[in-house]
Amino acid sequence: MAEEAYRSILLKLSGEALLGKEDYGIDPNMILRIAREIAEVNRIGVQTTIVIGGGNIFRGAGLAESGIDRVTGDHMGMLATVMNALALQDVLESIGTDARVMSAVSVHDVCEDYIRRRAIRHLEKGRVVVCAGGTGNPFFTTDTAAALRAIEVGADIVLKATKVDGVYSSDPAKNSDAVFFSELSYDRVIENKLGVMDTNAIVLCRDQGMPIRVFNVYQEGNLMRIVQGEPIGTLVS
Secondary structure (H helix, E strand, O other), X not given: OXXXXXXXXXXXXXXXXXXXXXXXXXXXXXXXXXXXXXXXHHHOOOEEEEEEOOOOOOOHHHHHHOOOOHHHHHHHHHHHHHHHHHHHHHHHHHOOOOEEEEEOOOOOOOOEEOOHHHHXXXXXXXXXXXXXXXXXXXXXXHHHHHHHHHHHHXXXXXXXXXXXXXXXXXXXXXXXXXXXXXXXXXXXXXXXXXXXXXXXXXXHHHHHOOOEEEEEOOOOOHHHHXXXXXXXXXXXX
């Protein structure tokens, strides 16, 4: 058994992380690779909670810009996260890892309601907990849900999965002179609008002393390396 640096983690997966090479929906190869990495971490005894987005299927804020009611759009986005969570649960279980989907939006026929004490119990039994439905409230992103759930279940760190190696001063895909940050304070992230997570999530983590590590999920093996203490990506603390 490998030695882990963290007892409990909260992995924030965007819906886009599941796109892989697809333009829409879920890339089967990508979700399988992510599931295998999650299973590997879970197998060495690290309690693993996941908050998943729905941007690969639907974005409530984007539809709101076209004229639909924002609350309705956000509720539709929450349902998209349930779809992603169910897909991830299915893949995890297909490779022998016990998982439970818990939704902040009640959909009793397909998954459990999110109840903090029940989530903690699942984690204690070695199950992966996949949180869907955001916070259950419109106007709050899945970033905020990730910060909230991490604090509620007593995670040691929030791991924010992205397409880049960490946090830069600007978009490295557009600016070759963008500066990479290995460490940042919460306040600097907010003041410089570095876009690590939304401001609500950063403030919540800051006030509760919850560290955040931003890393590239497309680099295979990064999740395990972080869990074992390697300084991959950018640490916000």
